[in-house]
Amino acid sequence: MNIEVLLTEAEIAEEFAESIAARDLPEKFFYWTPQSVKAWEALAARSEECLKGTWESLAARAADLTKPFGKRVPVISFGAGDGLKDRTLLRSLAGAGREVKYFPVDASQQLLETACAGAEDDDIEALGIKADISSPMHVVLAADVSEAPRLFLMVGNTLGGFDPMDQIRHVADCVKKGDILIVDTNLHPGVPVTPTEEQRRFVFAPLAAAGVLTDDGELDFTERPDDRLDGMFMLTRRFIASRDLRLLVAGHEISVARGERILLNFRYLFTAEAFRWLLTGHAGLRIVGEIPSADGKIMTAVCIKA
Ligand SMILES: C[S@@+](CC[C@H](N)C(=O)[O-])C[C@H]1O[C@@H](n2cnc3c(N)ncnc32)[C@H](O)[C@@H]1O
Incomplete structure (x- = not known):
């Protein structure tokens, strides 16, 4: 398994202590320990079913979408997680006879290993990139792992874990002529969101890793x-x-x-209108396809450089 490291475990551990001391825990620590990964997997399992249709539809269109790429299709997934969604696309592209190379980018060593191992099980060449995608420099370095045209993914509401106004610009800056970006968001339901037990467990997991008990x-x-x-x-x-x-x-x-x-x-x-504006008016992308999830709660957009 090949993993290129821009962000070391020692750096993450040090930053974790600094973040607890600063009373402000960034997103990457919510996927760092085995306990967090387990809590996230339980949470993610809920949305997988609703997104099945979205990913089947993307997989069915993947070969056509990337036709202008030629034979070779580099797939760079920002915040790839366990790569489960990405694999639907990778398999479809490989099945269409394309030379797929997969670059999952994530701060979580455990999830990165899972993403790489999953692709390799499907006989797809993978190079994991352990990086901090909140750093514009790491986003550029990860994107530069392959020349355009590339298929970028930022899915599973990964964008919503960062300041989306900044983050989408950093990602969009890497999208060159010929590249494709698939990005999604959870849509605002119009009424306040009530947290589920899985969400509570997920957000508590990093605190538990620091020794905090639920009744603390x-x-x-x-x-x-x-x-x-x-x-x-x-x-x-x-x-x-x-x-x-x-x-x-x-x-x-x-x-x-x-x-x-x-x-x-x-x-x-976001509302659907706000998400469209974020991608187009704010980040300078053009939306060439939109796929709503079966329950209407998630919107997935296929974008190119405007
Ligand atoms: C909401 S999950 C989505 C995972 C996957 N794309 C999916 O659809 O299931 C967000 C992912 O981003 C990663 N992540 C969070 N903050 C990060 C950071 N600063 N740098 C790199 N990866 C990060 C997490 O480890 C996690 O795998």
Whole structure:
């Protein structure tokens, strides 16, 4: 298995301790430990069924979409996770006789290994890239792993885990003439979102890795519109300590006083109109295809450079 490392485990561990000390945990730590991966898999399983049709439809169109690429199709997946969705496309392209090379990009070593191993099981050449996609430099380095034309993926609501206004620009900057980007979002349901037990377990998992117990505090989920764009909503999650805590994180002892808050990862949700504007008006892409999920809760867009 080949994995190129731009972000080391030592750097992640150090940043994890710094983030707990700063009371602000970025998205990548929610997929870092085996416990987090397990919690995420349970959460992701819920949306897999609704997205089955979307991915079958994309797989059926994949060979045609990438016809101008010629024989070779590099697939670069930002925040690839376990690569389960990506594999539907990879298999379809390989089945159509194309030379597919898969580049899953992720900060999670465990998920990256799973994505690479899955592709290799299907006899598809894979090179994993362990990188931090919140860094514009890492996004460029990962994209440059192959020359255009390339098929970029950023799916599973990966975009919603970052500031989407910044992140989509960093990704769109890498999309050159001839490239294709497939990106999706969870649509805002129009009423406040109630967290499920799986979501609560998922957001708590990094705290548990730092030694926090469920009765050490409360989880608070809040949703608010983001004033920068009509139809863009931010779902924030916080932990509020209900007693004084002493945590041991990567060798650092960190005290959290009763009543203190730790910001957990957030999620952005959009209306369909706001998501279209983000991709086109804001990021300078052109949408050439849109696929709604079976339950209408997720929108997947196929984009090219405008
Ligand atoms: C919501 S999951 C989606 C996974 C996959 N694309 C899917 O559709 O199932 C987000 C993925 O992005 C990765 N991720 C989160 N923050 C990251 C960061 N800063 N750099 C690289 N990967 C990151 C996570 O490890 C996780 O695999």
